[in-house]
Amino acid sequence: xxxxxxxxxxxxxxxxxxxxxxxxxxxxxxxxxxxxxxxxxxxxxxxxxxxxxxxxxxxxxxxxxxxxxxxxxxxxxxxxxxxxxxxxxxxxxxxxxxx
Numbered sequence: 001x002x003x004x005x006x007x008x009x010x011x012x013x014x015x016x017x018x019x020x021x022x023x024x025x026x027x028x029x030x031x032x033x034x035x036x037x038x039x040x041x042x043x044x045x046x047x048x049x050x051x052x053x054x055x056x057x058x059x060x061x062x063x064x065x066x067x068x069x070x071x072x073x074x075x076x077x078x079x080x081x082x083x084x085x086x087x088x089x090x091x092x093x094x095x096x097x098x099x
Contacts, residue, residue, distance in 0.1 A: 001025045002093035005033030009043040017099050018050050026089050029060040029078065033099070034070060037078040044075045051077070061086060 003017060003025060014036065021027065027047075029037050036043040037060050047058060060078040065071055074080075081089075090096065 002089055002096040003027045003099065004096060005029050005036060005099045006031045007099060008032040009036040012099050014043060014099075015046070018046055020097070021050060021054060021056050023054050023056065025056040026093055027056060027058050028081075028086060028089060029058070029064075030086070031061075031064055032068075034060050034064045034068060034074070034078075037065075037074050038070065039073050039075045044077070048075075048077060059085070059089070 001022065003021065005012075005014075005017065005027065035041075036047065037058065038044055050056075051058070058078050059081045060074060062080040062082060065074050065080065
């Protein structure tokens with residue numbers, strides 16, 4: 001399953017999103033969703049806690065990270081991808097949920 005977080009994690013039910021994650025799911029942080037990937041943020045700590053129990057991938061759209069000036073403070077656990085990679089993940093995952 002592909003989960004796409006478009007909104008700031010503080011403006012949605014981020015904990016509920018994390019509860020839905022299963023083994024081998026993909027989570028993409030896009031637009032203001034990249035704020036969830038800030039190093040040492042409460043949101044990234046929650047992601048890491050779940051990731052330690054369930055293996056899943058966390059991606060961040062590089063353009064969105066850069067355009068918000070977050071490149072130096074984004075967690076190393078977030079895999080930077082381009083929009084073309086987002087398309088690939090959309091094809092790979094037959095089911096998607098947008099937040």
